[in-house]
Amino acid sequence: MQTQNIPTHLLQDLSPLHFKIERVNHVNRYNPLRVHRHDYFEIFVFEDGGGHHLVDFEKVPIQPRQIHFVTPGQVHQMHRSKDSRGFVLLFSEDFYHFNRERSDFLFLLPFFYQKTGEPTILLSPKEFADCLQIVDNMMAVFTSNSSQKKSVLQSYLNIFLCNCLDCYERQKSTPAQKSSGLSLFQQFQIAVEKNFRSVHEVAAYGDLLLTSPRQLNESCKKYAGNSAVEFIHKRLALEAKRLLYYSEANISEIGFELGFEDPAHFSRFVRKCTGRAPSDWRNKKGM
Numbered sequence: 001m002q003t004q005n006i007p008t009h010l011l012q013d014l015s016p017l018h019f020k021i022e023r024v025n026h027v028n029r030y031n032p033l034r035v036h037r038h039d040y041f042e043i044f045v046f047e048d049g050g051g052h053h054l055v056d057f058e059k060v061p062i063q064p065r066q067i068h069f070v071t072p073g074q075v076h077q078m079h080r081s082k083d084s085r086g087f088v089l090l091f092s093e094d095f096y097h098f099n100r101e102r103s104d105f106l107f108l109l110p111f112f113y114q115k116t117g118e119p120t121i122l123l124s125p126k127e128f129a130d131c132l133q134i135v136d137n138m139m140a141v142f143t144s145n146s147s148q149k150k151s152v153l154q155s156y157l158n159i160f161l162c163n164c165l166d167c168y169e170r171q172k173s174t175p176a177q178k179s180s181g182l183s184l185f186q187q188f189q190i191a192v193e194k195n196f197r198s199v200h201e202v203a204a205y206g207d208l209l210l211t212s213p214r215q216l217n218e219s220c221k222k223y224a225g226n227s228a229v230e231f232i233h234k235r236l237a238l239e240a241k242r243l244l245y246y247s248e249a250n251i252s253e254i255g256f257e258l259g260f261e262d263p264a265h266f267s268r269f270v271r272k273c274t275g276r277a278p279s280d281w282r283n284k285k286g287m
Helices: 093-097 125-142 149-172 180-195 202-209 213-223 228-246 251-257 263-274 278-283
Strands: 019-023 041-048 051-055 058-061 066-070 076-080 085-091 120-122
Touching: 019 125, 019 149, 041 125, 051 066, 085 125, 085 149, 093 149, 120 149, 125 149, 180 202, 180 213, 180 228, 202 213, 202 228, 213 228, 228 251, 228 263, 228 278, 251 263, 251 278, 263 278
Parallel strands: none
Antiparallel strands: 019 085, 041 066, 041 085, 051 058, 051 076, 066 120
16 A cells, blocks of 8 residues: 655655755755655754744754754654755765665664654754854765765765764763663664564564563663563554554555554554544544
């Protein structure tokens, strides 16, 4: 079943390089005021402006010296003020990971994918100036005719993301920890993100990660504050809300897409996890 009525924008339609940088006030090929999602990462770097950014039912205020991060698949909608200034970066997972030993770095950044992190950081004037300099350099390279454009942009993007990670960890006072428990939790997050539509059982993830359900539960409780099954259910419930609220597919179709063969089971799941019936999300009652 193809999800209806939530436009999914593809980076290959915007840039054959699988990377793009432009001013936030650039005229888009699609209507940014309509809810949508895309198959690429998107980063908004706001120098000035206001308004708000709706990301998966959360209204995030837009502030000067702020950076917003959007993960592939997230449903979002931008309501920025007309005087907003800054940049937007678009890039694919393949663009970033090309020729890199680690293929999971983007999954582990606290502002992408993470259900325990926040999708924004507000920087000090010095921090923002440092990040903005990197962005200016990326814009210069992107608009150049350099034969090494792709490699240079990949390097700048990595530096930019590492700078953002440093700023995030300073603000949250949560420096990267190196422990087997955290590593297991991060692997679990990645596995859930890739498989949540078809794999709902903790034991199945344990088999996939060569660990026990007990260890997964301990790791989840320590780093996410809930059990492994609750973590899986939160991800499933988020996708269910997205599809029920924004798509035109019927409830049974949505349930089937998310791995529920019995519509009644899906309805009970949604009500239990969100406090509302699927029909309430569909009809936008009390939203």
